[in-house]
Amino acid sequence: MAKETPTEKKVATATSTTRSTNTTATKAPRTTRAPRADALRNEDALLEAAKVVFANIGVDxxxxxxxxxxxxxxxxxxxxFPTRSDLVVGVFKREVDACAAEAPKLATAHPPGEALSRWLKRYCQFIVTKKGLASALHSGDPAFDALPAYFRSNFEPALTDLLAAAAKAGEARHDVDAYDLLRAIGNLASTGGKDGPDGMEHTYRMLDLMIDGLRFGTPR
Amino acid sequence: MAKETPTEKKVATATSTTRSTNTTATKAPRTTRAPRADALRNEDALLEAAKVVFANIGVDxxxxxxxxxxxxxxxxxxxxFPTRSDLVVGVFKREVDACAAEAPKLATAHPPGEALSRWLKRYCQFIVTKKGLASALHSGDPAFDALPAYFRSNFEPALTDLLAAAAKAGEARHDVDAYDLLRAIGNLASTGGKDGPDGMEHTYRMLDLMIDGLRFGTPR
DNA sequence: TTGATAAACGGAACAATGTTCCGTATCTGG
DNA sequence: CCAGATACGGAACATTGTTCCGTTTATCAA
Incomplete structure (x- = not known):
């Protein structure tokens, strides 16, 4: 087994929430057994490691x-992950999940307008960070075919909710489509990424501009 | 070890490669010897083979x-070709050369309007055939950085001449830019290539449309 | 607690590919 | 025709992705 686990603290990361999703009620199913703890731990470690390595060395x-x-x-x-591509897919999905999951959290921790602008900034970071992965998506490998849909089906509802709440609170206009905004900011952030002359600053300035645009004409 | 890469000797379509033409006719260029015949033959065979294999199996x-x-x-x-990429570059350049070289030939063999339309069709074939290579160009490999410029610097003059002759003969309008036309037809041909439902027919129909457009308003 | 066993693990081994090395064969100039 | 530069062929090496399998371990019931 993985004797090489000196840093066992990782286990404390409360991964428990995602457990026990299947067939808890039935008794003693000979055919199905609970997944082993080390297996779950390793799957997590692999995705985390892949994220880091992809960032450092590249998707290749x-x-x-x-x-x-x-x-x-x-x-x-x-x-x-039976194939290299499966790992890439796994990392991509996990990052999408993490980013999308922050939307509701921000919504409860901040006023609607603030939540919206914070999440959009977070989304910018996602785009910039995953530029390498994104290019892999267009490499023709059919393993990636489902990712664009995954991307949209997670981000669009998240942003729709934030937008609706902000609009309802009078902190954003009503006539902005979530998907349009996702694409616009995506384009904005994907050109002139973090390697630019002043880091991400330029991107953030453009983002602020767009956020101000969202507020424009809003009753005060 | 073999480090220096003299690589290309220009377009090299010229037949004779005698060294004596260089500078003054002073004797004893001890340092340079005529290239061996088999070496030249093999270089040619390699480029030709690569063209075929790339077409059959792909650039990979x-x-x-x-x-x-x-x-x-x-x-x-x-x-x-010290690197795989060098071979790809070699094939690409050779194909560009071949296509561009047909322009003057067609110009002497046909009336200006005919020469123009024939060459544009030939150019279409180039685009469709080299779709695989073209995608490789955008793969980030710096070895391919010079190819777009090579493409343009060969095709633009060739087409400019054909256009000028046709315009002078009253067989084409005067206000068409060669590079614009190259790009337009390139886009036309790169979508819906030879694998389409009716082969290249659709592309050729669109090309004819454009050629008619070139003639429009021309005095007769 | 303990033992049987399914599940999971590690890493050697395999296959495909780009690239390098070098002993041998061939061409070229004199 | 000879000598030596030049080029050749392909085995060998390095780097990957992927598979295999003997060993280890977590789980569960007695």
Whole structure:
């Protein structure tokens, strides 16, 4: 097993919430057993490691590198992700999930307008960070075919809710389509990314401009 | 080890490669010798083989395949093209050369309007055939950085001449820019290529439309 | 607690590919 | 025709993605 787990603290990350999703009521199903704890831990470690390695080396980073970073053998990696592409897909989805999941959190922690602008900034970071992955999407590999739909089906509702709340509170106009905005900001952020002359500053300034535009004509 | 890469010797379509034409006729260029005949032959065979293999298998075809098709060993291939990318570049340039070189030939063999339309059709074939290579150009490999300029610097003058002659003969309008036309037809041909429902027919119909447009308003 | 066993693990081994090396064969100039 | 520069072929090496399988371990019931 993964003897190489000196840093066991990771376990404390309360991954428990996502457990017990299936068939808890039935008794002693010989055919199905609860997933092993180390397997779950490793799947998480692999996705996390892949995210880091992709960011450092690029999406073309060797699989061995990722396995090493995760403290796991390649065999383990391949049981979970039968293909390199599957790993890329996994990382992409996980990042989409994480970004989309912040929308409701921000909505409860801040007033609607503030929540909206904070999330849009977060979304910008997602776009810039995942530029490498995004280019992989257009590489012709059919494994990535489903990702655009996944992207939209997660982000559009999240932003729609934020927009509606902001509009209702009089902090944004009503006539803005969430998907239009996602695309516009996506284009904005994907050109002139973090490697620009002044980091992400330029992108953020443009984003602020757009956010002000959202407020324009709003009753005060 | 083989480091320096003299690589291209210009367009090289000229037949004779005698060294004596260089500068003054002083004796004893001890340092340079005429290239061996087999070397020249193999370079040609490699480019030709690569063209075929790229067309059949794709630009990602194994190098060994190309060497085999050319009837040479990989060592020979790598002496001429130190990198896989160099081979791709070589094929691309050679195809550009071949296509551009037909312009003057057509100009002498046909009346200006006919020459123009024939060459545009030929250009269409180039675009469709090289779709695979074109996508490789946008792969981030710096070896391909010079190709767009090469493309333009060969095609634009060729087409400019054809256009001017046709306009002078009253067989085309005067207000059409060669580069604009190259781009327009390039876009036309790159979508819906030869794999479409009716082969290249659709593309050719659109091309004819455009050629008619070139004639429109021309004095007769 | 303990033991049987399904599940998971690690990493060696395999296959495909780009690239390098070098002993041998061939061409060229004199 | 000879000597030496030049080029050749393909085995060998390096880097990946992927598979296999003997070993280890978490789980569960007794």
């Amino acid at each position: 980073a060797p699989v061995r590198e990722i396995a090493a970073q995760a403290g796991v053998g390649v065999g383990t990696l391949y049981r979970r | 075809a194994p190098v060994r395949e190309i060497a085999a098709q050319a009837g040479v060993g990989v060592g020979t291939l790598y002496r001429r």
